[in-house]
Amino acid sequence: MSAKVWIVVQHREGHLHRMSREAIAGGQQLASLLGGTAEAVVLGHGVGPVAEELGGYDLAAVHVADAEALADYTPGGYVGVLAAALKDHAPTHVVLAHSYQNIEYMARLAQAVGGSLLPEATGFETDEEGVVWRRPVLGGKLQARVRAVGPAPLLVSFQSGVFGGSDAATGNAPRVELDASAAAPDREILGVEEVAGEHVDLSAAEIVVAVGRGIGDGDKLKIIEALAESLGAEIGASRPVIDNGWLPRDRQIGSSGQTIAPKLYIAIGISGAIQHLVGMKGASTVVAVNKDAEAPIFGVADYGIVGDLHEIVPALTEAIREAKAAAG
Amino acid sequence: MKIAVCVKQVPDTEARLRVAGDGRWVDEENLPFVINESDEYALEEALQIAERTVGEVVVLSIGPARVREALRKCLALGAHRAMHLSDEAFAGGDAMATGRALAAAIAREGFDLVLTGSQSDDVGSGSTGSIVAGHLGWPHAWLVMGVELEEGNSSAKVTREMESGMNEVLRIQLPAVLEIQAGLNHPRYASLKGIMQAKKKEMAEVSAADLGLDGAAIGASGATVEILSVAFPESGEGARIIEGDASSAAQELVDRLQKEARVL
Ligand SMILES: Cc1cc2nc3c(=O)[nH]c(=O)nc-3n(C[C@H](O)[C@H](O)[C@H](O)COP(=O)(O)OP(=O)(O)OC[C@H]3O[C@@H](n4cnc5c(N)ncnc54)[C@H](O)[C@@H]3O)c2cc1C
Ligand SMILES: Nc1ncnc2c1ncn2[C@@H]1O[C@H](COP(=O)(O)O)[C@@H](O)[C@H]1O
Numbered sequence: 001m002s003a004k005v006w007i008v009v010q011h012r013e014g015h016l017h018r019m020s021r022e023a024i025a026g027g028q029q030l031a032s033l034l035g036g037t038a039e040a041v042v043l044g045h046g047v048g049p050v051a052e053e054l055g056g057y058d059l060a061a062v063h064v065a066d067a068e069a070l071a072d073y074t075p076g077g078y079v080g081v082l083a084a085a086l087k088d089h090a091p092t093h094v095v096l097a098h099s100y101q102n103i104e105y106m107a108r109l110a111q112a113v114g115g116s117l118l119p120e121a122t123g124f125e126t127d128e129e130g131v132v133w134r135r136p137v138l139g140g141k142l143q144a145r146v147r148a149v150g151p152a153p154l155l156v157s158f159q160s161g162v163f164g165g166s167d168a169a170t171g172n173a174p175r176v177e178l179d180a181s182a183a184a185p186d187r188e189i190l191g192v193e194e195v196a197g198e199h200v201d202l203s204a205a206e207i208v209v210a211v212g213r214g215i216g217d218g219d220k221l222k223i224i225e226a227l228a229e230s231l232g233a234e235i236g237a238s239r240p241v242i243d244n245g246w247l248p249r250d251r252q253i254g255s256s257g258q259t260i261a262p263k264l265y266i267a268i269g270i271s272g273a274i275q276h277l278v279g280m281k282g283a284s285t286v287v288a289v290n291k292d293a294e295a296p297i298f299g300v301a302d303y304g305i306v307g308d309l310h311e312i313v314p315a316l317t318e319a320i321r322e323a324k325a326a327a328g
Numbered sequence: 329m330k331i332a333v334c335v336k337q338v339p340d341t342e343a344r345l346r347v348a349g350d351g352r353w354v355d356e357e358n359l360p361f362v363i364n365e366s367d368e369y370a371l372e373e374a375l376q377i378a379e380r381t382v383g384e385v386v387v388l389s390i391g392p393a394r395v396r397e398a399l400r401k402c403l404a405l406g407a408h409r410a411m412h413l414s415d416e417a418f419a420g421g422d423a424m425a426t427g428r429a430l431a432a433a434i435a436r437e438g439f440d441l442v443l444t445g446s447q448s449d450d451v452g453s454g455s456t457g458s459i460v461a462g463h464l465g466w467p468h469a470w471l472v473m474g475v476e477l478e479e480g481n482s483s484a485k486v487t488r489e490m491e492s493g494m495n496e497v498l499r500i501q502l503p504a505v506l507e508i509q510a511g512l513n514h515p516r517y518a519s520l521k522g523i524m525q526a527k528k529k530e531m532a533e534v535s536a537a538d539l540g541l542d543g544a545a546i547g548a549s550g551a552t553v554e555i556l557s558v559a560f561p562e563s564g565e566g567a568r569i570i571e572g573d574a575s576s577a578a579q580e581l582v583d584r585l586q587k588e589a590r591v592l
Contacts, residue, residue, distance in 0.1 A: 075458075075467070075468065075469075076467065099491065100470070100471055100489065100490055100491055101490075103454050103455070103470060104458065104468075104469070104470040104471070104488075105458070106455075107423060107427075107453070107454075107455030107456075107458035107459050107462075108458045108459065108461060108462045108468065110424065110455075110459075110552075111424065111427065111458070111459045111462035111463065112462055115552070116424070116552030116553060117422065117423060117424050117453070117455060117459075117552055117553065118552075118553050119423075119452075119453050119454060119455055120452065120453075120454075132556065133553075136452070137450060137451060137452060137555075137558060138339065138345060138354065138449070138450055138452075139341060139449060139452070141345055141560070142345065142347070142354070142558045142559060142560060142561075143558065143559055143560075143561055144555045144556075144557070144558045145555070145556045145557045145558075145559075146553050146554065146555055146556065147553065147554050147556055148552060148553050149551065149552060149553065149554045150424065150551070150552025150553070151552070154552075186467040186500070186501070187467060187469070187486075187498045187499060187500045188498060188499040188500075189496065189497075189498050190485065190497040190498055190499055191496075191497050192490070192494055192495070192496050192497070193487075193494070193495050193496075193497060194493065194494055194495075195493045195494070195495060207591075213341075231592075239510070239511065240365075240510070242511065243510050243511035245514065249493075249511075250493075252493070255491055255492075256471075256489050256490075256491065256492070256493065257492075257493055258492075258493065259492065263591050264585070264589075264591040264592070271341070284589075284591070285585070285589040285591045286567075287581065287585070288567060292344075293569070294345075294560055296561065298566050298567040298569070299561055299565065299566040299567075300566065301566060301567035302567060302568065302589065303567055303568050303570060303581055303584060303585070303589075304566075304567030304568070304569045304570065305569070305570050305577045305578075305581060306569060307574065307577070311574040312574050312577065312578060314574075315574040315575045315577070315578035316578040316581065316582070318575070318578065319575070319578040319579045319581070319582040320582055320592070323582050323583075323586065323592070
């Protein structure tokens with residue numbers, strides 16, 4: 001059986017989501033590895049421009065479900081239409097970007113069609129028995145090799161950054177209408193709000209000192225403040241620091257916080273989970289201080305010190321003050 | 329309101345991990361286990377809702393004998409009863425198989441609301457709650473950062489996290505499955521009284537047969553993905569590790585940041 005890879009895209013205000021371009025690249029590569037075809041699927045209302053954008057990729061078809069019931073994304077709307085479409089068209093694989101919206105409904109779609117589910121893939125290859133996928137486990141500390149062993153279709157989401165969106169092959173794909181009558185919206189959207197806070201814009205900072213759960217307690221933050229002051233840096237944080245109420249939410253860096261690209265990023269007591277990394281991977285120089293030599297943050301850092309932050313941070317502050325004093 | 333909370337026991341994120349002998353998972357011997365982080369927030373939210381509505385909170389967990397300790401802790405925090413899905417047949421399930429088993433246990437009793445964590449800190453599928461919802465035929469929401477019950481408890485105003493620091497507010501009909509994201513409340517600590525009372529609370533052992541589940545649909549047999557191996561990422565790439573005591577390492581780092589990276 002040859003593979004038929006469906007790539008379900010996400011869009012906003014008439015444009016493809018950045019991660020969906022990466023998913024197109026990933027879906028195309030999967031199809032070519034398996035010797036099959038790749039097709040895109042878009043759901044929404046008035047999605048003509050997105051369908052047109054998709055038409056410019058090397059895809060066997062662009063399936064379009066356009067209906068008022070799909071104007072706002074809802075799990076019930078998307079799962080209703082897609083479950084019916086998967087039964088009609090029987091793709092072997094359904095590929096999505098590992099975005100919050102897609103994660104929310106893809107599991108439910110897998111359940112609805114009795115398929116298989118593989119969230120957060122970071123790569124794939126083939127061996128003599130078929131495809132072997134990679135995905136992180138235990139907060140990214142370990143990488144797992146995984147095989148899909150259940151019924152088709154296999155629903156798989158690709159983590160951000162695995163494929164380059166600009167690597168998606170271009171071409172000329174025909175538009176095909178998809179029956180949208182099974183859309184069954186199951187929520188009423190009341191509005192969108194920005195997370196409350198002082199609105200610190202960390203993206204403007206040249207140097208960011210970021211603190212993680214490893215600090216142990218909110219009242220230990222003084223050493224971080226001193227370090228930030230010695231560097232003229234802004235303070236950022238990983239999510240648990242915010243969740244614990246040690247710093248306000250507008251200091252959070254990561255997928256549900258700010259995205260920054262400072263000249264220098266110093267991660268202190270941060271393990272380096274993917275949701276954090278996506279917020280700071282644009283930094284030019286990354287320093288990590290962590291007591292665990294196997295912490296994933298060292299995989300993305302340029303310089304690392306392994307040890308207790310309560311000793312290292314004050315020493316670092318001291319060294320910076322001295323260096324600045326020497327420089328006059 | 330009668331609320332079910334699904335709780336997973338996971339390795340402590342602080343624990344040093346070793347790959348097990350068969351290479352397929354971490355070695356669980358001497359590994360410290362804790363309640364999954366977002367599940368603690370889910371339990372707290374359930375306790376608060378139950379306090380406001382004079383309800384009942386039932387905690388459920390699938391796992392080996394050690395998970396009774398996690399369930400006992402939930403009882404100490406205020407949950408009224410616990411269900412341990414303890415059958416060997418549940419073991420080795422992925423989110424699809426585990427979600428099916430949890431849904432069967434929930435359907436057997438009937439609940440007004442189900443809360444789960446949004447993601448487990450070990451496998452991290454972020455999917456189990458959505459699958460439970462699918463089996464129950466209820467609406468669901470993932471990454472829930474706020475729950476407000478509305479008139480008559482027939483619907484709820486739910487705040488859902490989106491990317492880049494934005495939230496969506498939506499109305500969902502109950503019963504529903506809400507997959508709670510860490511940070512929406514402040515989980516309480518167990519009191520001595522709570523710990524004493526927990527000892528007298530009901531902890532039911534539930535088997536696959538009790539739920540009328542076919543062994544082929546649950547646990548490793550019902551899983552749709554299988555882990556072949558796990559490994560630490562290859563070393564050798566990544567950071568230049570600066571050795572030495574705190575002050576000499578700090579000195580060298582500053583030196584390199586000035587002269588090599590030229591960022592200071
Ligand atoms: C949907 C979703 C969205 C998320 N969004 C975000 C986000 O936007 N931003 C974000 O950061 N996270 C986010 N997370 C959470 C993320 O998955 C991780 O849980 C989080 O980033 C971990 O934070 P941490 O590294 O501070 O804590 P941990 O992973 O607990 O790591 C603490 C680190 O400190 C080290 N340490 C401990 N003590 C010391 C010491 N004395 N000296 C030196 N080192 C020490 C430990 O070795 C460890 O590596 C999200 C999760 C989900 C599911
Ligand atoms: N074995 C389990 N027992 C009880 N609840 C679970 C189990 N596995 C997952 N869950 C629930 O499902 C949520 C999401 O888990 P996961 O899909 O593994 O990321 C967790 O936060 C728990 O609330």
